[in-house]
Amino acid sequence: MKTTAMIASSFALLLAAACGHEEPAKTASDTPPAENPQPAPAPVPPPPMNSTPVAGPTSADVPREGPTAGNAETQPVTPMTDGQILEVTHTANVGEIEQAKIALSRTTDARVRSFAQMMVRDHSQADKKGMVVAKKAGVERTSSPASQSLETDADGATGTLKTSSRADFDKDYVATQIREHQSVLEAIDKTLLTDATNPDLKAYLSEVRAAVAAHLQHAQDLQSELLK
Secondary structure (H helix, E strand, O other): OHHHHHHHHHHHHHHHHHHHOOOOOOOHHHOOOOOOOOOOOOOOOOOOOOOOOOOOOOHHHOOOOOOOOOOHHHOOOOOOOHHHHHHHHHHHHHHHHHHHHHHHHHOOOHHHHHHHHHHHHHHHHHHHHHHHHHHHHOOOOOOOHHHHHHHHHHHHHHHHHHHOOHHHHHHHHHHHHHHHHHHHHHHHHHHHHHHOOOHHHHHHHHHHHHHHHHHHHHHHHHHHHHOO
């Protein structure tokens, strides 16, 4: 019995010693602070209800330079000078003469030949008179986008007539004359007569207009005959 009591007493002592050395539970205050602590980011407030996102600037918001920026329709059109007008009439005369000479070398129709002869005669006279007007007014012919475009169109038509088949040549030539005389007539009415400043040049353009209108009517009548 004594032995059993002694064993129990020793066991109790060992248990008490073990309980006396048990480490207490750690708390948050016992945790060592982290090195170089970073401040917590500030909370982002939620967007207000029914708010509309603000879009970035558009091309309409960007200021434009220049007095007429954003209103191109109000930009004034620069009138043609007298020298540029004379260059336009010269270019038209040269183109008509060149195409008429091609017609004279290729056509076998007497009506087309007569028309081509009239083109050479009338446009040669008109070109010479234009030179007289330029000399009297002291104006030098000057190239412009209008004369350059007219020359390009005339060169293209001339090239087409040179390669046109013999069966289609007469119709092609007359159709070309109608188109070109309509173009020149429109240019005279809408631009040349309006922009011209020299009185002699204005009178010359009026004469040219009458001749161009007569040529156009002649070509239209000839076309009707060829299509019969």
